Amino acid sequence: MAGDLRKVAYYPGCALEGSGGPYDRSTKAVVKALGLEMTELDDWNCCGAMEVKNIDPQVQTYLSARNLAIAGDMGFKTVMAPCNGCYHNLKKAEHDLAHNPEAAGVNRRISAKAGHRAYEPGGVETIHALDWIKKAVGEEELARRAKGRLAGLKVANYYGCMYTRPRHIFPEKDKGPGSESTLKPHFMDDILAAAGATNVDFPLKTACCGGAHSLSDSDMSTKLVLNILTTAEACGAEVIATECPTCHTGLEMHQVRAEKVLGRRTSVRILYFTQLLGMALGLSARSVGVQENLSDPGDLLAEKGLG
Amino acid sequence: MPIHEKSLIRPENLVTNDSLVIDGVDVSGHWSTFIRARTITDYNEAMEEEIAALPGGENIHRCWQCGSCTNACTVNAVNPEFNPRYWIYLIRQGLEEELLRDKDIIWQCVSCNKCTYACPRDVVPEGVMKATAHWLELKGHTPKSPSTHFDESFHDSIVRTGKIEEGRILLEFLKKTGQPLRQPWLEALVRGLVKRFPVFYLMRMGWNTVMRPRTRGWRRAGAAIEDYVQERKAGQARALGLDQEA
Numbered sequence: 049m050a051g052d053l054r055k056v057a058y059y060p061g062c063a064l065e066g067s068g069g070p071y072d073r074s075t076k077a078v079v080k081a082l083g084l085e086m087t088e089l090d091d092w093n094c095c096g097a098m099e100v101k102n103i104d105p106q107v108q109t110y111l112s113a114r115n116l117a118i119a120g121d122m123g124f125k126t127v128m129a130p131c132n133g134c135y136h137n138l139k140k141a142e143h144d145l146a147h148n149p150e151a152a153g154v155n156r157r158i159s160a161k162a163g164h165r166a167y168e169p170g171g172v173e174t175i176h177a178l179d180w181i182k183k184a185v186g187e188e189e190l191a192r193r194a195k196g197r198l199a200g201l202k203v204a205n206y207y208g209c210m211y212t213r214p215r216h217i218f219p220e221k222d223k224g225p226g227s228e229s230t231l232k233p234h235f236m237d238d239i240l241a242a243a244g245a246t247n248v249d250f251p252l253k254t255a256c257c258g259g260a261h262s263l264s265d266s267d268m269s270t271k272l273v274l275n276i277l278t279t280a281e282a283c284g285a286e287v288i289a290t291e292c293p294t295c296h297t298g299l300e301m302h303q304v305r306a307e308k309v310l311g312r313r314t315s316v317r318i319l320y321f322t323q324l325l326g327m328a329l330g331l332s333a334r335s336v337g338v339q340e341n342l343s344d345p346g347d348l349l350a351e352k353g354l355g
Numbered sequence: 356m357p358i359h360e361k362s363l364i365r366p367e368n369l370v371t372n373d374s375l376v377i378d379g380v381d382v383s384g385h386w387s388t389f390i391r392a393r394t395i396t397d398y399n400e401a402m403e404e405e406i407a408a409l410p411g412g413e414n415i416h417r418c419w420q421c422g423s424c425t426n427a428c429t430v431n432a433v434n435p436e437f438n439p440r441y442w443i444y445l446i447r448q449g450l451e452e453e454l455l456r457d458k459d460i461i462w463q464c465v466s467c468n469k470c471t472y473a474c475p476r477d478v479v480p481e482g483v484m485k486a487t488a489h490w491l492e493l494k495g496h497t498p499k500s501p502s503t504h505f506d507e508s509f510h511d512s513i514v515r516t517g518k519i520e521e522g523r524i525l526l527e528f529l530k531k532t533g534q535p536l537r538q539p540w541l542e543a544l545v546r547g548l549v550k551r552f553p554v555f556y557l558m559r560m561g562w563n564t565v566m567r568p569r570t571r572g573w574r575r576a577g578a579a580i581e582d583y584v585q586e587r588k589a590g591q592a593r594a595l596g597l598d599q600e601a
């Protein structure tokens with residue numbers, strides 16, 4: 049990671065303005081508490097989400113590249129995206145522009161017509177909120193500030209699909225000790241362990257929740273989510289920590305749907321890792337947006353002396 | 356999943372005779388089970404190229420049928436009929452009729468890219484699934500899937516405003532697919548939320564209808580995207596031979 053990691057550009061993406069509101073709120077709260085600094089991109093646009101590539105992948109590349117161009121114009125070398133989907137799309141644009149001449153051509157063509165500079169690969173690095181907190185702050189500092197506030201909390205860390213797949217768009221991963229693994233990611237585990245939590249051994253870290261069809265094929269999503277929830281419970285987790293608004297709302301929505309439609313009740317709680325980290329840093333549950341989550345983890349937090 | 360991922364013989368093609376005598380020898384019963392012969396004459400030789408011409412299908416020719424994709428597949432674990440390796444085989448052989456037996460489930464691919472991760476040949480099976488579902492729709496074999504409705508609503512929202520308006524897309528989607536807004540589980544969600552946080556929740560709903568999220572200065576970018584997409588669509592229609600029919 050290049051440049052000064054204390055200051056990065058912030059790409060919230062559409063979900064964090066809507067259903068992922070609590071992720072946005074908790075990310076901002078944690079960033080402030082840790083003394084980091086981020087500046088929201090001016091006039092950013094949607095990265096293409098999971099849908100635009102099905103209309104045309106080159107359009108998704110352009111949409112993501114436009115945001116990278118803005119980050120560059122604002123003088124940033126690093127852009128931080130907390131949403132897995134955004135993170136994935138910006139990374140993919142970076143890769144495609146460097147390796148696929150057709151994608152680069154379409155990007156130049158649409159950018160010219162839209163009246164702005166075409167982003168050239170290599171200008172800006174995209175990182176996830178996990179990368180940022182782990183690299184810019186580090187476990188030692190986190191442990192010092194968290195004072196073990198998450199002690200006794202059993203967490204299953206859920207990374208979803210787009211943080212590690214497809215592997216070729218994440219050239220910095222799988223580079224041995226210290227780097228992130230695409231097979232068994234651990235950055236969230238590392239951060240929450242530093243904050244005192246007990247990470248359970250969870251085999252479905254990168255399983256899919258069916259988020260792409262959360263509503264268009266809800267029966268499939270409910271089955272996939274239920275599998276994740278019951279496995280987390282079987283592993284002894286009280287909380288599933290998430291790092292993606294789509295995964296997070298998917299788990300919450302289909303937890304309710306599994307109960308209403310299939311009669312399968314699960315009680316594991318679902319919180320953004322930034323919400324857990326925020327409370328570990330001594331912030332209140334309210335200031336990390338816990339009351340905006342679809343499910344109510346109040347009793348568990350009270351039992352653990354959090355919030 | 357077991358390595359034996361698919362039986363090549365459908366039950367209706369297995370024949371047993373309860374009483375059969377051939378040359379004076381009684382061959383009745385189970386042990387003389389045989390497979391009905393079939394002759395294939397209607398290969399669709401254009402199918403592979405047509406699917407390769409759609410976004411995501413480009414690398415289908417690289418497949419060497421190792422089966423890693425099916426073995427890793429999220430949806431296959433839920434429904435064994437969902438089989439990317441097998442469909443790629445059918446497409447490359449031109450076995451359209453066989454492919455059409457599964458036409459209603461191909462769109463269910465959840466784009467998890469487990470297949471892409473596992474594939475040793477960079478086929479990007481996820482893309483091939485999308486291209487195949489797309490092909491089925493363009494050829495009129497299947498109606499637009501709920502997922503296609505979703506993709507189109509998202510895309511339209513972005514072209515119009517630069518951003519996604521979740522609430523509006525959700526309403527539009529339920530309408531397009533003819534689903535009631537008042538589904539018990541959706542209601543349970545909203546009720547729970549309103550109970551715990553009524554003022555904020557209602558405020559945000561209200562705020563989003565007044566202040567629709569949009570990107571400033573987006574008009575030219577939106578028009579440039581639309582322009583490009585129309586051109587691409589015309590090219591795809593040509594590749595599939597759909598332009599003469601129109």
Ligand code: SF4
Pocket residue numbers: 132133207208209210211255256257258259260292294295296298465466467
């Ligand atoms: S797990 Fe679900 S929401 Fe998360 S990245 Fe995968 S499909 Fe998307």
Ligand code: SF4
Pocket residue numbers: 424427428429430431439463464465466467468469470471480481484
């Ligand atoms: S992307 Fe689709 S085909 Fe590939 S593993 Fe996931 S569900 Fe299966």
Ligand code: SF4
Pocket residue numbers: 417418419420421422423424425439440443470473474475476477478479480
């Ligand atoms: S993993 Fe790749 S090469 Fe193997 S069967 Fe699937 S698409 Fe073909």
